[in-house]
Amino acid sequence: MKTKLLIAALITGVAATSVSAAGFGRSEGAGSFGPRGGIAAMDFATVDANADGSITLEELQALPAAKFAEVDTDGDGVLSAEELNAQVTAQMAERAAARVEQQITSRDTDGDGALSLEELQPNDTTRLTSMFERLDADSDGNVTAEEFAAFETAMAQRDQMRGGDRGGRDGGRDGGQRHNH
Structure with a gap:
């Protein structure tokens, strides 16, 4: 058991070091380093370069160079x-x-x-109905611009209390600036 853990830690450490050294290759597709980095985000067949059913340390160490060559389409080394x-x-x-x-x-x-x-x-219309009922503060069957704005303000305040920041109507992509549309 200790040997398996040591090998897993070694492989993960080498892969993470390789990713940092290469400075690229972070994608989520098969055969690439994902946002988690390390061996967990790699496709086995890609790492097993000689397709013998096992991964050697040499194959793992060669992966950054292979990924570099894949991106260096003109082969000039940069x-x-x-x-x-x-x-x-x-x-x-x-x-x-x-x-x-x-x-x-x-x-x-x-x-x-x-x-x-x-x-x-939507498969679940009860969720949509529930949201509409929360927006329709006076329960008259219509959502006014004022009710919508009040709901947005309440949601932004809730998010701030939770440590998030929705910002403006675009979900915070504007750096928290409020816009009057």
């Missing part, structure tokens, strides 16, 4: 802004495609590979 941008763009496209595929898989009830308006409707 990563240009264009090469790094291409890598980031490709990673974002892969993540977006995976999210779209997951969305279709989870909601495509008729199996046609596309989503209809009915399939996109």
